[in-house]
Amino acid sequence: xxxxIESFPLPADFARARQxxxxxxxxxxxxxxxxxxxxxxxxxxxxxARVEKIGQHKQSELVNGxxxxxxxxxxxxxxxxxxxxxxxxxxxxxxxxxxCRMIAGGGLAGRDVARHASMAEPTAIRPLGLLCDGxxxxxxxxxxxxxxxxxxxxxxxVVVCGSSMNAGKTHSAAMIIRGLCAQxxxxxxxxxxxxxxxxxxxxxxxxxxxxxxxxxxxxxxxTYLTPLPVLERIYTDLIAHTAIDMNxxxxxxxxxxxxxxxxxxxxxxxxRQTATALVYAAPDPMAAAAGExxxxxxxxxxxxxxxxxxxxxxxxxxxxxxxxxPVLSAGQLALGDAMRRCIDPALRAVA
Amino acid sequence: xxxxxxxxxxxxxxxxxxxxLDLAQQLxxxxxxxxxxxxxxxxxxxxxxxxxxxxxxxxxxxxxxxxDLVVVVxxxxxxxxxxxxxLPLCGMGAALVCPDGIAGQPLPxxxxxPSLSLLxxxxxxxxxxxxxxxxxxxxxSQRPVLTLCVLSVARGARAAALTHALLRGxxxxxxxxxxxxxxxxxxxxxxxRQLDAGAVAAFDPVDLQRWCTDGVPPSLLWHDCDxxxxxxxxLNCDVGLLxxxxxxASNAIYQMLNAPPPTLPFDGLIxxxxxxxxxxxxxxxxxxxxxxxxxIGGAISQSPLAMREATLATGxxxxxxxxxxxxxxxxxxxSEGLQAPSSIPRAPLALAA
Numbered sequence: 070x071x072x073x074i075e076s077f078p079l080p081a082d083f084a085r086a087r088q089x090x091x092x093x094x095x096x097x098x099x100x101x102x103x104x105x106x107x108x109x110x111x112x113x114x115x116x117x118a119r120v121e122k123i124g125q126h127k128q129s130e131l132v133n134g135x136x137x138x139x140x141x142x143x144x145x146x147x148x149x150x151x152x153x154x155x156x157x158x159x160x161x162x163x164x165x166x167x168x169c170r171m172i173a174g175g176g177l178a179g180r181d182v183a184r185h186a187s188m189a190e191p192t193a194i195r196p197l198g199l200l201c202d203g204x205x206x207x208x209x210x211x212x213x214x215x216x217x218x219x220x221x222x223x224x225x226x227v228v229v230c231g232s233s234m235n236a237g238k239t240h241s242a243a244m245i246i247r248g249l250c251a252q253x254x255x256x257x258x259x260x261x262x263x264x265x266x267x268x269x270x271x272x273x274x275x276x277x278x279x280x281x282x283x284x285x286x287x288x289x290x291x292t293y294l295t296p297l298p299v300l301e302r303i304y305t306d307l308i309a310h311t312a313i314d315m316n317x318x319x320x321x322x323x324x325x326x327x328x329x330x331x332x333x334x335x336x337x338x339x340x341r342q343t344a345t346a347l348v349y350a351a352p353d354p355m356a357a358a359a360g361e362x363x364x365x366x367x368x369x370x371x372x373x374x375x376x377x378x379x380x381x382x383x384x385x386x387x388x389x390x391x392x393x394x395p396v397l398s399a400g401q402l403a404l405g406d407a408m409r410r411c412i413d414p415a416l417r418a419v420a
Numbered sequence: 421x422x423x424x425x426x427x428x429x430x431x432x433x434x435x436x437x438x439x440x441l442d443l444a445q446q447l448x449x450x451x452x453x454x455x456x457x458x459x460x461x462x463x464x465x466x467x468x469x470x471x472x473x474x475x476x477x478x479x480x481x482x483x484x485x486x487x488d489l490v491v492v493v494x495x496x497x498x499x500x501x502x503x504x505x506x507l508p509l510c511g512m513g514a515a516l517v518c519p520d521g522i523a524g525q526p527l528p529x530x531x532x533x534p535s536l537s538l539l540x541x542x543x544x545x546x547x548x549x550x551x552x553x554x555x556x557x558x559x560x561s562q563r564p565v566l567t568l569c570v571l572s573v574a575r576g577a578r579a580a581a582l583t584h585a586l587l588r589g590x591x592x593x594x595x596x597x598x599x600x601x602x603x604x605x606x607x608x609x610x611x612x613r614q615l616d617a618g619a620v621a622a623f624d625p626v627d628l629q630r631w632c633t634d635g636v637p638p639s640l641l642w643h644d645c646d647x648x649x650x651x652x653x654x655l656n657c658d659v660g661l662l663x664x665x666x667x668x669a670s671n672a673i674y675q676m677l678n679a680p681p682p683t684l685p686f687d688g689l690i691x692x693x694x695x696x697x698x699x700x701x702x703x704x705x706x707x708x709x710x711x712x713x714x715x716i717g718g719a720i721s722q723s724p725l726a727m728r729e730a731t732l733a734t735g736x737x738x739x740x741x742x743x744x745x746x747x748x749x750x751x752x753x754x755s756e757g758l759q760a761p762s763s764i765p766r767a768p769l770a771l772a773a
Contacts (some may be wrong), residue, residue: 155695155725183724232697233726327696327729350696353574354669359701383500384575387669 076102076205077198079117086117086144089136089176090130091265095200100146103198104207105166110149110199112162113210113290116178118145118171118194121182125157125189126174132265136174139192146200149212150177150290152264153328158191161294163376164347166196175266177290186336214288218309225412226308226318226343228369230335231350232360233325237376238350239269240399242321243276244375245348248405249317250277251411256314259283259307262292262300262330263323269328278319282311292323292330300330301339307342317412320344336367344369346411348402350376354388361392372411373397421547425450428462433490435521436608437626439477441491441542441550441742451540453493453549455508455523458629460550461652463492463514463523463536473519473535475608481519484534491542492516492523495631500575500666503533512538515538522631551629562653563646564598566754569686573702574667577728578719579692580610583663583718584617585741586690587646589750590659591618598622600648604639604665605674608732621646633672638679641672645685662686664715668702680709688758692718696729703734714757715739 079102088097092115105118110116120143128136129145139145142265152160152172160172160179170191172179181191200208227245231238242258249256258278260269265285274281284292295303304320311318324331334340346371351357357374364371371394378384379398388396397407427449438460448463462569465472465488472484486489493665498504514523515533517554526533527616536737542550568586570578583599590597599622606625614622625631627630628644642654645662662685666673689711693699706713713736720726721740730738737757743749 153725155723157730159725185724186722233695236695325695325697325729327700327726327733351697353576353698354667355573355693355698355701356695358669359697359704362696362701362704381500384669387667387671387674390674391669 074104074106074205076104076201078102079196082144083117086146087129087139088132088146089148090132090134090267090283091148091173091176092146092210094210094285095208097209099202100200101207102111102201102207104181104201105198108166108199109164110162110166111209112150113288114149115208115210116147116149116166116196116201117198118147118178118196119143120145120192121195122193124170124192126171126192127377128174129171130175130267134271141384145171145176145194147171147176147178147194148265148290150179150245150265151293152177152179152291153293153324154234154264156185157188157269158185166198168193168195170194173264173266174263177265203245210285210290210390211288215286215306216275216312218306219313221309221312222311223308223343224316225316225345225415226320227408227412228320228322228340228344228347229350230322230331230347230354231325231376232356234323235377236325236352237354237373238321238323239272241348241350241402242319243272243374244399244402245408246273246276246278246319247403248408249319251403252409254317254318255279255315256317257281257311258319258321259311260323261307262286262334264291269321271317271375279315280311280313282307286310295330297330297333299336301389303338304334305339326360327339335364335369341369345415346370346372346408348373348375354378354384354391357392357396361394373407375399375402384418421448421545422450424452425543425547428721429489431489433474433484433488434477435480435490435492436475436477437493437521437606438491439626442523446545447550448539448543448545448547450543450547450663453541453543455512455514455538455541457495457507458551458631459494460542461494461523462539462542463490464539465490465516466535466537469534469536472516474516474521475519479608479612480613485733490521493631494523494534494538496634497522497524497631498634502605503527510583514538518606520608540757546768563685564653564657564759566658567660567662567686569662569664569689571664571673571689571691571702572667572718573691573693573698574669576719577666577667577694579663579742580581580607581745582690582692582717583661584613585744586661586750587614587619588745589747592745592747593750596620596656596658596660597661598652598655599661599663600645600652601663601665602628602648603630604646618655621639621652623651636672638675640673641676642681644686649685666748677705677709678773684711688712688714690717693730694719696720696726696733699730700726700733703736712758715753717741717744
């Protein structure tokens with residue numbers, strides 16, 4: 070969205086502004102001025118804000134992954150976005166540039182409407198204006214998204230989803246990546262839904278993934294309330310980009326099966342036609358059983374249950390008594406054998 | 421009386437596991453009687469053991485120092501989130517695996533827990549091994565006018581806090597309410613919190629001397645529920661809160677739900693869940709039993725988004741502990757969620773209001 074209105078110069082201390090990870094695709098050189106007027110921000114708009122009061126998020130993750138400690142008065146560069154995080158906040162893009170909150174450490178600005186009981190109030194910020202280019206046009210993540218995905222046969226795709234936030238999805242994905250790397254595969258990874266943050270991406274990178282992308286690379290700071298056709302396009306584009314020169318792609322889908330976008334994505338044709346194998350992470354035996362039922366009924370290629378439920382031997386045993394799908398611990402996923410058995414036939418088919 | 425027997429020394433600490441001991445009678449210690457499951461033993465904290473916390477029968481958490489004497493119950497004890505134990509191996513070495521006074525061979529061996537020397541079995545003047553008294557059931561068919569079951573879907577679902585909130589709500593309504601937890605980990609502080617909140621009585625596994633449910637037939641576990649509820653009825657409780665701990669996938673609950681009695685011993689069931697998907701699965705499975713699930717609570721209620729997910733998927737209200745502790749919410753839950761059994765002769769006055 071490029072609204073050409075008069076812009077104001079950047080503040081003198083702009084060079085010290087902390088650019089958050091979720092805005093990483095926009096080079097700071099593109100930030101030429103501020104649009105402070107009575108504007109309605111949109112999802113993905115970049116905002117320059119000053120920290121007013123430190124709350125839940127005491128750090129902001131920078132573009133390079135370092136978590137910088139925040140202090141009142143610091144300048145931050147964030148992206149407006151909606152957030153769905155059952156263990157943290159639900160938040161929406163505000164209707165104006167008035168005071169709001171930093172609703173994710175990865176760098177999202179919004180107004181929180183609900184929060185988990187264990188959360189403090191989000192860090193309060195005062196927007197100074199939307200960041201704009203030299204022509205006064207708003208800077209939005211979508212303008213810096215990856216180009217259209219190349220059309221090419223896809224390698225096997227391993228999808229990791231879960232019952233909820235903090236079910237162990239990313240850890241499972243990282244262990245799958247480790248296992249596949251150990252088996253000699255070139256592994257790419259992407260996170261197709263969620264809230265912009267480097268935590269999960271760095272874990273997958275550190276586990277050995279040669280290319281790691283997320284929805285920010287597709288132009289979205291988060292995927293909550295994203296129109297469903299757009300969501301499918303994000304999925305399709307990201308796996309296509311991730312797959313270049315790889316012989317397997319590991320995809321993480323955020324949140325749980327009760328979350329609208331997650332449920333939609335898992336049922337959509339784009340995913341069903343590309344997913345070779347699916348691993349489901351759950352925090353407890355009953356959530357594992359619920360997920361198995363849901364995914365099997367949806368006709369998805371569920372090959373393993375994992376996640377936090379496998380951290381305790383008792384929970385693993387109880388889960389095995391409830392389900393038919395193999396229950397694999399993180400250590401078992403990291404061996405790579407189980408995943409190799411799932412993806413080798415698909416790999417041969419591609420070849 | 422064995423020649424080596426000696427009187428139970430004065431000053432011996434009596435923990436919560438021994439709270440049913442009749443201390444009015446003269447008790448002795450027979451060093452020749454071995455430890456066995458459920459045996460009441462005299463023990464001494466070893467000289468090289470670190471000071472240990474002991475929850476005394478009267479409720480205070482005392483510090484036990486090396487050399488201190490303590491009464492313990494030796495048992496096969498299972499505590500999934502803490503230290504479990506088997507019966508002591510040969511000899512009289514053991515460890516205090518639970519601050520409520522359970523001793524045995526810790527599982528696994530590597531866990532560091534205070535070591536004890538067992539000095540002998542506590543006996544009466546006729547050299548008969550004493551056992552803490554258990555509940556005496558006059559009639560197994562009685563239960564409080566209204567009985568609600570709090571079923572933990574998984575460990576960590578905060579069912580204890582949910583039960584406590586319900587208790588506070590019913591006390592605020594002016595009802596005589598009692599709590600029953602027939603098995604599960606020992607937790608004296610949970611019982612004291614319930615009593616402090618106004619429970620007429622709060623029963624736990626100590627009252628049944630049931631330290632481990634492994635291998636116990638489900639019919640017996642259901643019987644234990646009946647027994648504690650009957651005791652609450654005998655105490656004229658209008659409302660009984662029956663807590664079934666350990667999670668629906670735990671062996672005990674799994675077996676119980678697969679072999680339910682002809683009539684479930686409760687009028688309504690509230691499940692404590694940690695996340696929405698677990699709550700959905702619990703409702704799905706309980707529906708097959710025709711169990712009257714009326715609400716969801718527990719850890720899930722800390723997250724407004726998880727509450728919304730669970731309500732959308734199940735159609736049931738998800739209530740926070742604060743809501744359950746409020747009389748208006750509790751009255752609405754009871755009046756809308758429950759079909760009071762016709763056999764109930766009267767309704768608690770406050771609930772009928």
